[in-house]
Amino acid sequence: MQRNLAAELDRLAPLLEELGALFTGSGHELALVGGPVRDAMLGRAHHDLDLTTSARPDETEELLGRWAGTTWDMGRAFGTIGCRKGPWQVEVTTYRSESYDATSRKPEVAFGDSLEGDLGRRDFSVNAMAVMLPGREVVDPFGGVIDLAQGLLRTPGRPEDSFGDDPLRMMRAARFAAQLGFAVRDDVQEAMTQMAERIDIVSAERVRDELVKLVDAPFPRRGLTLLVDTGLAERVLPELPALRLERDEHHRHKDVYEHSLTVLEQAIELEERLPGDGPDRVSRWAALLHDIGKPRTRRFADDGTVTFHHHDVVGAKMTRKRLKALRFANDDIEAISHLVELHLRFHGYGSGEWTDSAVRRYVRDAGDQLARLHVLTRADCTTRNQRKADRLRRTYDDLEARIDRLAAAEELDAMRPDLDGNQIMALLDIGPGRVVGEAYRYLLELRMEHGPLGEERATAELRAWWASQAEGGAGR
Structure with missing residues (x-):
């Protein structure tokens, strides 16, 4: 993992060293944080980079504007300023400390003063690691490196506190299990089971996004099994656990x-x-x-x-x-x-x-x-x-x-009758309306039954059908 991280930091050096020098030269700390650090250790490249800083949003915006030219601040309320530099998308977020209302997963955001405090509010230890810039010092106060090596998902603090603050983290546990192929520590799974009903305060759109990422992942069975075993699936995708039918005594159908x-x-x-x-x-x-x-x-x-x-x-x-x-x-x-x-x-x-x-x-x-x-x-x-x-x-x-x-x-792949609507109207001397649709469907059925008829035979078939309609009183 050390070699993987060093290789990825070398690849990103022209970007990160320049940006790190810019922030430290202005008296601020800057660190690569979260998913990019985790994935770098796993040997996975990133083009979207998450960084955290001691600078406040206005200061971050000024520094990024000087460096990249164009910035966006849609996440300003959460302390996040973004920019693009060549192929790289960069988001820089001020150190945060948060408190939650028990009836909502939206935090009351307060800016923090330390990197360790910022890391402590994150969902899992493998996402609570940082690399200081430009010096490359790894900051890992919660043992994320060990958990990453063991393929284990664990919260930085008590899982009950983490999931109580943000119930969507329970869905993220299942999603990361599916994406990384990791196991979930017993206390994390127990908290998910005990707190499953808390997911009800999360919007359908956020639940959908996590489910989509889970099913898109390399190991979806791991994540789906975790959702079912903890009871979360009963609340977000109840049709899945319902498939665990009670087997009849003679096992006459498969599981x-x-x-x-x-x-x-x-x-x-x-x-x-x-x-x-x-x-x-x-x-x-x-x-x-x-x-x-x-x-x-x-x-x-x-x-x-x-x-x-x-x-x-x-x-x-x-x-x-x-x-x-x-x-x-x-x-x-x-x-x-x-x-x-x-x-x-x-x-x-x-x-x-x-x-x-x-x-x-x-x-x-x-x-x-x-x-x-x-x-x-x-x-x-x-x-x-x-x-x-x-x-x-x-x-x-x-x-x-x-x-x-x-x-x-x-x-x-272009299954159509041998005559189109305009030809049908011309041959039958009629205008647009219900009868044209009926004639079209009749010719399509012939096409299905016999294959391509050719224009001459299709015309004869259409005229015969039209005559039968007139005789039956359903024509003109």
């Missing part, structure tokens, strides 16, 4: 909770199939929530078998409701809910009995989520029966190959 976490991990392994870099949020949340309809739909038949009929449809509605409560973006809500609703569709494929029209409908229904549906469907296989797993994989390989062949021949 839905463990299955869902495994599907999430397998979806992460398959993300390389998706465009873009980094975590795919929609795919991960769809994997986590795909079976949340099972508790509401579980039924025991007379012969002892267990069914979950329509849990895909029920689960989609539940997903939409929960994500709305967490203030997710509308586009994400629709995409995730859509995937949950579609996640069983493949299992009607059998061993390849679908007609081409059924394959076209599969593509049409998936829409722009087809690549993610491929990932979710593959991830949803958690059987330990290797022969069954291989058969499912081969079958889905076959379906994807058929989709690719049809796509190459028929442009499935």
Whole structure:
């Protein structure tokens, strides 16, 4: 960790040494603090740098303005002034001491006089380390280096005091467990369990942000398990612990909770199939929530078998409701809910009995989520029966190959009838209205059933449909 820190400080030297000299030359202390120090010790680079200082905000603003030219002060109420220097985003915060109202997580901010006092108010010891600038002295009054080496999350003081001041820190414990792969010390987990109801005073948006970062992390199972084991999940994502269904005496169904976490991990392994870099949020949340309809739909038949009929449809509605409560973006809500609703569709494929029209409908229904549906469907296989797993994989390989062949021949990604709305109106000599939509849907169904018709056949089919409408009294 010492080598990692030295290497990162060498990389940042042109920036930090200049900035450190500027502040110390004006009679102030300046230190790199928190996440950048922790991650530097772990060998992870940062471009967003957090620093703390003895200077008051007005003094910080003047010094940063002299150094970077442009500053921003949206965090002035909390003592924070920001600036950008080349590719670096820098935020400098005055030493703070804080007190909290028990009914709110918003602190009453008072500026402090010492670095150690500032570090003592931070969430975890691994985030309560600093490097003085420009001299590079490591300040670690709470043993963060040891905890970092042991992979342990511990609060600088009593966890009850820390979580009582800011309940969101309980969510941050789960998030850091997922991001860093760390364990949480027993007293921290016990305090989280005893104080879980305190999370109710935190806004849905702040809870959502922590959950998103947790699920986007490399080890989401660690964080999610901690939330469930401490009872926090009951208050922020109750559908997850609800998956821990009481097993029937004959174990006729798999553990839905463990299955869902495994599907999430397998979806992460398959993300390389998706465009873009980094975590795919929609795919991960769809994997986590795909079976949340099972508790509401579980039924025991007379012969002892267990069914979950329509849990895909029920689960989609539940997903939409929960994500709305967490203030997710509308586009994400629709995409995730859509995937949950579609996640069983493949299992009607059998061993390849679908007609081409059924394959076209599969593509049409998936829409722009087809690549993610491929990932979710593959991830949803958690059987330990290797022969069954291989058969499912081969079958889905076959379906994807058929989709690719049809796509190459028929442009499935732009599934439209052979005639557009303007052509329909011209051929039928009608204006815009309901009938145009009905004709369009009729031609689209023909396109699904038979593939591309060509303009000549589509025209004949449209005229025949129009004549039948007139004969039935539904035409002009």
